[in-house]
Amino acid sequence: MKKTTILIDMYGVILEESKGFFIPYTFNAFDQSEYDRLTRQFREENLFTKASNGELTSDEFLTRLGFDDPRFHMVNYIDHCLTLDKGFLPFAEKYASLYDFVLLSNDVSEWSAYITEHHGLDRFFSHKIVSGDVKCRKPDRKIYETALSVTGKKPEECFFVDNSVKNLLAAAELDIEPILFNRDHEEYDGTVVTSFPELAALLDQTNKEC
Incomplete structure (x- = not known):
């Protein structure tokens, strides 16, 4: 056919x-004291997978990670880290x-x-x-x-x-x-x-x- x-x-x-560089981008945005929390959110809570499954909006996902301005960081990441x-x-x-x-x-x-x-x-x-x-x-x-x-x-x-x-x-x-x-x-x-x-x-x- x-x-x-x-x-x-x-x-x-x-x-x-x-695979993108969002996890390194996230770690670079926070103090080292936050690394255990972020690791848990990515590995155990699977926040990234939940967001890409439509269980969380982008704003909800980024806010739960601790970003104060989720829209800015979505745009900043895509504009500067993806080619x-x-x-x-x-x-x-x-x-x-x-x-x-x-x-x-x-x-x-x-x-x-x-x-x-x-x-x-x-x-x-x-x-x-x-x-x-x-x-x-x-x-x-x-x-x-x-x-x-x-x-x-x-x-x-x-x-x-x-x-x-x-x-x-x-x-x-x-x-x-x-x-x-x-x-x-x-x-x-x-x-x-x-x-x-x-x-x-x-x-x-x-x-x-x-």
Whole structure:
């Protein structure tokens, strides 16, 4: 079946940082006397995971960590600690007219919305499936099923580009075609690209074969 849709990850694909630097950013913002509390909030209370699952808003999450101005720190972190891959815009300018682009991202709802607006990316996406909005995270099967339901696509119509092997394996179980954007040098037996020019070449080759 002809591919019509590209499901694409944000962190480690569109953004260069695969995991981000929010935890170090947070520790740098507080005195060392607060480190035990912060460690507990991240590791035991799982506040970051709860926020990206939609259980906490960005303001609630950052306020519980102790930030006095949560909006400022959301913006400051995203603006100064996350980097848009310079290859994405040229890639999207060409291929968003040939495929439906669907963002499939584990993220805090407000963070994802700010990132796509800040970098002018909203124009490329027909849909945005964000864990904080749909209350589940990759590699949970439910988030892929949600993406298919919302877009009205069959699995066989979709590529899925992600930097996590476990996320790709979960998608493959639904017959979505996985492509590893291998920024982190993971071992993977399937299709691998390391840049947007390589992804473009792969799509062009696939179209020729069809």
